[in-house]
Each structure stands twice: as C-alpha cells, then as structure tokens.
C-alpha cells in the first residue's frame with residue numbers, strides 16, 4: 085500500500101533508478117506518483133496522477149537527459165489514496181519549509197487532524213488534504229540544524245504507521261528514512277544506496293539489504309548508512325542477502341504477471357515442498373516451527389488468521405487440520421479477530437497467513453495473540469517480512485515474489501504448507517504411519533497435478549468466452565470446496581469486476597436462489613470427492629431456475645460433466661488436494677474472463693497488493 089523509493093549515489097543520476105523502482109512497486113498503489121530530486125539549486129518536484137508511466141512521460145518532457153546527472157539524490161512515491169482524492173496536489177512527495185524539505189510516506193497518521201490544527205495555529209498553510217503533509221511540516225518545524233533529530237522529534241508525536249523518506253535542501257547529500265508499521269528496506273550497493281518499501285525495487289541494484297525494524301530511523305549518505313532508535317541511540321542491523329534475483333520479478337514472456345504466476349505454480353510448489361517431507365516416517369519436517377512433538381501434542385485448538393485470499397486458504401486449513409489432526413480450528417478474518425477481544429491463550433496455536441507478511445490487520449491480530457500468551461507462528465511468503473519476524477517461528481512459502489495484485493501462487497502454496505503442517509500435527513495424534521506415508525505421496529504429486537490443470541487453459545478460455553459478458557455470477561461448493569468457491573468468486577471480482585458471490589452449495593436455496601435467472605451463471609465445484617452428489621442436487625435446483633451451470637469436474641467423471649452446461653476438467657485426486665486443483669482452474673477462468681472484458685489484470689482498480697493500513 086503506497087510504494088516508496090529513495091536513491092543516493094556518488095555518481096549516478098537518481099532519476100532512472102527512482103522511476104524503475106516505482107515501476108516495481110506499482111502493485112502497491114497506482115493512483116498517482118511523484119519524485120523529489122535534490123540539486124545544487126534546491127529541491128525539484130514532479131507529480132502526476134495516474135500510473136508511473138505518466139510520471140515518466142512528464143519527466144521526459146520537463147527534465148532533459150543532459151540535466152539529469154546533477155540529481156544524485158531523490159525520493160519517489162506511488163500512491164494508494166487513503167486521505168484525499170487521487171489528485172496531483174495530494175500526490176507525494178509533500179513539501180514544507182518553502183519547498184526546501186520533501187517527504188514521501190506510506191501508512192496513516194491517525195492524529196493528523198490534531199497535529200494539523202496545531203501547525204495551522206503557528207501559521208503553516210496546508211495545500212493538500214493528506215495526512216502526510218502534516219509530517220513534512222512537523223519535521224521542518226523541529227529542524228534546528230539536524231535533520232535526523234528533527235525527524236525523530238516529529239515522529240515521537242505521531243500516532244499511526246509510517247515508512248518515510250525525507251530530503252532537505254538545507255541538509256544536502258543526506259536522506260532520512262524511518263519506519264513503524266510500514267515496511268522499509270535499505271539496499272547497500274557499492275556506489276549507490278536504494279531504499280524501498282520492498283526488495284523487488286532493490287534487487288536490480290544489489291542483493292545486500294538491511295530490513296529496518298519498527299522504531300528505526302536511518303541517515304543515508306553516499307558514505308554509508310547509520311541507524312538509530314527514535315531516542316537517538318545507535319542500533320545495529322544485520323546486512324542480509326536476498327535469495328532471488330531480478331529474473332524472478334520479470335514477466336518472462338507472459339502477457340501479465342498474473343498469468344505468469346498461475347503458470348509458475350508447479351515450480352513454486354516444488355519449492356514450498358522441497359526438503360520438507362519425510363517419506364520414511366510419513367510426516368513433514370518443518371523446522372522453522374521450532375515445536376517439539378510434545379509441544380504439538382499439547383495444542384488444544386487452532387486459530388488461523390488472514391485477510392482476502394489468505395483467509396480463504398485458512399478456511400481450507402480448517403478442513404485439513406480437523407480431519408487429519410482432529411484439532412478444532414477457527415479460521416478468522418484478522419481485523420474482526422483483533423477487535424473481538426479474542427479468547428486465546430497458551431493452549432491455542434494461532435497461525436497467521438500472509439503472502440506479504442505486512443498486512444496491517446493480520447499483524448495487529450498477531451500482536452494481540454502474542455499479548456494473550458498464545459503460541460503464534462507465521463506462514464508468509466516474503467522472507468524477512470514483519471509478520472515473519474515478529475512471530476519468530478513459522479513456515480516460509482518459498483513461492484517466489486508475487487507481483488500481480490490478485491494472489492494466485494501464494495494461495496496454493498499456503499494450502500500446501502497448511503497441509504504439511506496438518507500432517508505433522510496429525511502424526512502427533514491420530515494419523516497412523518501408513519496414513520502419513522500416503523499423504524506424503526499425495527503432497528509430492530501436487531506440482532504435477534497443477535501442471536495438468538494448466539494444460540486446460542485454452543479449454544477454460546473457451547468457456548470464459550461464453551460467459552465473459554455476465555455481470556453477476558455465483559460460485560458454489562461444499563465442505564473443503566466451499567472456501568475454493570469463495571476464492572473463485574474473489575478472483576473474478578478482483579480482476580474482472582464481475583459481481584460474484586461464493587456460497588456453501590446448500591445455502592443457495594436459503595435466499596440467494598431468488599436471484600438466479602438465465603443471466604446468472606453458477607460455477608459449481610464438483611470434483612469427485614464426498615459431497616459431490618449433494619452438490620449435483622443443488623446444480624439441478626440452479627438449472628431448474630434457468631441459471632447456466634459451469635462445473636469444475638473430475639476429468640473422468642462423465643456423469644458430472646453431463647449434469648452441467650459447460651465444464652472445466654481437473655485431475656482425479658484426494659479430498660485434501662481438491663481445493664488446490666479447483667482453485668487453479670478458477671484462477672484461469674477469472675484470468676480469461678478479465679482478459680476478454682479488457683480489464684487491467686495486474687493492477688485492478690481500487691486494490692493494492694500489500695494493505696498496510698487498517
């Protein structure tokens with residue numbers, strides 16, 4: 085949510101790296117963008133509504149190549165509006181002190197109204213509707229010759245979250261950055277230092293990075309990086325190496341990142357599984373959990389928290405843990421959980437699911453669970469992310485960077501990681517050696533089975549063609565396929581802007597069926613697992629109301645295929661794997677519908693990939 089880039093160099097112009105960094109972060113927000121550049125004659129700012137490409141075009145018009153060399157320090161931002169419309173005035177960077185100080189911000193200043201009123205009393209005139217402008221003026225007000233001290237003084241008065249970068253014409257050659265609740269990473273190049281909201285904007289320059297922690301503030305100069313606490317005490321943070329390179333974040337010949345990420349799933353899942361299965365003992369090796377069999381055996385209840393697609397993966401987790409380990413599970417939407425004064429304690433295991441590891445609601449739920457004494461672990465994709473660090477134990481997905489806003493490979497990797505966790509927990513309880521071994525064999529097949537579903541892409545595109553004009557759809561499934569129905573509906577809402585609802589197949593007749601007509605296709609999840617016959621009964625109810633039905637059916641299940649208007653085939657598999665394969669089919673369905681509707685697939689309107697505000 086909002087992307088920040090900062091760049092300082094001894095010799096290279098900051099303009100190119102700032103724009104390419106913003107392009108990498110565009111998935112975090114894309115309603116406006118801007119840069120501020122330091123030069124011998126002051127700070128220059130360029131802002132533009134719309135995408136980074138439009139800011140780039142503005143710079144091409146207004147800042148000729150031969151002038152760019154003198155700007156070796158700059159900050160940049162791509163915005164996802166929270167306070168104020170997406171206009172040029174509200175775009176970052178925001179200025180203070182007569183235009184000599186510039187700041188970019190990711191997060192929310194919750195007490196901005198009070199701070200703004202206080203500054204206005206001292207004659208400060210605000211030009212934007214944003215909470216961020218308050219921060220710029222506050223830092224300028226505290227600047228008595230030391231920009232780092234001024235930033236600390238200002239931030240001590242801020243309630244809320246921030247990742248910021250500040251430059252000032254009065255402090256040439258330095259950039260101050262700080263974080264609390266919004267991620268910030270510093271890339272340590274040989275001649276350049278890059279700051280960004282996430283490493284994808286850094287790997288083009290260097291793989292040596294420092295992850296700032298909440299409460300850190302850093303002074304970055306061409307000579308190096310010094311990190312302090314807000315109380316001005318020096319702190320030391322380890323330099324770490326990012327284990328993937330630039331190739332991982334390129335489109336690799338696919339038209340969209342989403343399609344690339346859908347097709348990457350066999351490889352991504354091989355990485356999720358690698359080294360984590362013990363075929364001889366019929367269990368999983370998840371050393372990052374740091375839990376002994378005795379500790380696992382003592383767990384009485386599981387709570388799985390997440391938002392969006394991660395929540396749906398958690399809902400699949402409920403079926404997996406309950407059937408394999410016999411442990412009751414509550415999947416909980418993270419924000420609801422966090423504000424519900426949750427009843428959790430030492431007998432409970434809270435698993436936080438988050439691709440980014442930065443989702444504000446999930447992070448807050450993690451902190452509340454830790455406070456209440458629960459055992460808390462993270463299941464994240466982004467290594468070094470805040471949830472991964474604060475939980476201190478967990479399972480990394482190792483699915484590689486996910487760029488497209490709509491989550492795809494993270495879902496299948498999350499379900500697979502949950503399945504391995506359920507296997508491990510199950511083996512401390514009722515799951516026998518044979519059952520464990522059989523499950524290990526199933527899990528090993530997941531990548532190849534997904535590859536089978538991907539072969540159906542063209543056939544799925546044909547089905548999509550028939551239904552791409554529909555503006556309302558229903559997705560139904562039962563048992564472990566119910567969350568898969570929710571995920572299918574979410575995908576098509578997110579990227580194709582189709583109004584879609586996911587329901588338990590049996591629930592449709594308790595109200596929603598009133599909406600069915602020949603204009604409301606129903607996507608029915610009919611993989612051949614227990615419960616399918618009942619869902620086929622619900623399909624009949626839909627067809628009796630003239631609703632066309634698209635079945636996601638097991639490849640050799642001719643009876644199910646004959647019971648629907650159109651079908652998408654998935655390979656025959658066990659109950660545990662059925663939601664993974666069905667969701668891959670629905671990802672492709674949503675993708676093809678969105679493509680046919682001419683939607684902006686990787687950056688859907690109003691959405692952001694990493695939601696670091698409540």
Ligand code: G6P
Pocket residue numbers: 391392393394437438439440441442443446489490491691692693694695
């Ligand atoms: C945003 C994204 C969703 C994602 C959700 C949770 O809303 O648009 O695609 O599922 O955040 O993200 P997380 O990183 O916590 O999995």
